Amino acid sequence: MKAVIISLVLSLLVIPSFAKDKPNVVVSFYPLYDFTKNIGGERIDITTLIPFSVEPHDWEPTPKDISKILNADLFIYNGAGLEPWAERLIRNVKNKRLTVIDMYKSIGAKGEDPHIWLDPVLVKAQLKVIKDILVRLDPKNKSYYESNYERYLRKIEELDREIKDTLSRCKKKMFVTSHNAFSRFAKRYGLKQIPMTGITPEAEPNPRDLVEIVKIIKGNKIEYIFTEPLISPKLAESISRETGTKVLVLDPIEGLSESEIKAGKDYLSKMRENLKNLKLALSYE
Numbered sequence: 282m283k284a285v286i287i288s289l290v291l292s293l294l295v296i297p298s299f300a301k302d303k304p305n306v307v308v309s310f311y312p313l314y315d316f317t318k319n320i321g322g323e324r325i326d327i328t329t330l331i332p333f334s335v336e337p338h339d340w341e342p343t344p345k346d347i348s349k350i351l352n353a354d355l356f357i358y359n360g361a362g363l364e365p366w367a368e369r370l371i372r373n374v375k376n377k378r379l380t381v382i383d384m385y386k387s388i389g390a391k392g393e394d395p396h397i398w399l400d401p402v403l404v405k406a407q408l409k410v411i412k413d414i415l416v417r418l419d420p421k422n423k424s425y426y427e428s429n430y431e432r433y434l435r436k437i438e439e440l441d442r443e444i445k446d447t448l449s450r451c452k453k454k455m456f457v458t459s460h461n462a463f464s465r466f467a468k469r470y471g472l473k474q475i476p477m478t479g480i481t482p483e484a485e486p487n488p489r490d491l492v493e494i495v496k497i498i499k500g501n502k503i504e505y506i507f508t509e510p511l512i513s514p515k516l517a518e519s520i521s522r523e524t525g526t527k528v529l530v531l532d533p534i535e536g537l538s539e540s541e542i543k544a545g546k547d548y549l550s551k552m553r554e555n556l557k558n559l560k561l562a563l564s565y566e
C-alpha cells in the first residue's frame with residue numbers, strides 16, 4: 282500500500298506544468314498578435330491585452346491585465362505612444378523572467394507616428410524582431426520559428442508588391458482618412474493622406490482644418506472619403522454631405538470587430554480590403 286502511495290505522489294510531481302512548456306507571450310494589440318501568432322504558432326501561449334474590438338489609442342489596463350504580465354516570459358508592445366500605459370506598467374511589475382520589446386525602438390523607426398504596422402516594409406522588420414526573440418527564449422524550437430517566419434515573410438512581401446503594383450496604376454494620389462494613421466503607408470507608396478483628425482481618433486477636429494479639408498476635397502475633385510470601423514462615422518458622414526462624396530472604409534487595423542473575428546479575417550485580408558477601396562477612391566485604370 283505504501284509503495285502505491287509513493288508512486289502516486291511521484292507521478293503527480295513529474296506532470297509538467299503546461300504553461301511552462303511554452304513561452305508565455307503577452308502582446309498589447311491585434312497586429313502584434315497576428316504577427317507573433319504567425320511565427321510562434323502552437324509552440325507559444327499568447328495573450329492580447331487590448332480586446333480586438335476596442336480602439337487602442339484610448340485603452341487603459343486593469344489590475345487583471347497587469348497580472349498577465351506578471352506571469353509572462355515576453356511582452357511585446359508597439360511603442361511611440363500607442364500604449365502610453367506600457368512603460369509605467371513594466372516599471373511596476375516585478376517579474377525577473379520578463380523580456381520586453383518596444384517594437385518601434387526595436388526596428389529603429391523614426392518620427393512620431395506610431396502606425397508602423399500599416400507599412401509592410403516595416404512589418405517585415407517587426408517579423409524579424411519577433412522571430413529572433415522567440416528563438417532566443419525557446420532555442421529548441423528554432424527551426425519551427427524560422428520556417429514559420431520565412432513563410433509569413435513571403436506573404437508580407439507579396440502584399441507589398443501587390444500594393445505597389447496596384448497603386449502605381451491609380452490616377453489619383455490623394456486620399457482623405459479619419460485619423461492620421463496612414464502617413465507611413467502614404468509615404469511608402471507615393472500617396473498623400475489628408476487626415477480629418479489627428480494621430481489618435483479621439484482628437485477633436487479643428488473647425489478651421491475641416492473648412493480646409495472641404496476645400497481640398499472640392500478643389501481636387503475627390504469622390505470618396507474614408508472612415509474606419511472602430512470609431513463613430515459621424516465626422517466622415519457630415520463631410521460627405523458637405524462635399525457630395527461617398528464614404529468608404531479604410532481600416533487602420535488597430536483591432537478587429539466581432540463579426541470580422543468570426544469571419545476569420547486577419548491583417549493580410551484587411552490590407553487587401555483596404556487596397557480594394559483605395560483602387561476605387563484613387564481611380565485605378
Ligand SMILES: [Zn+2]
Binds near residue numbers: 460462480481
Ligand atoms: Zn491610430
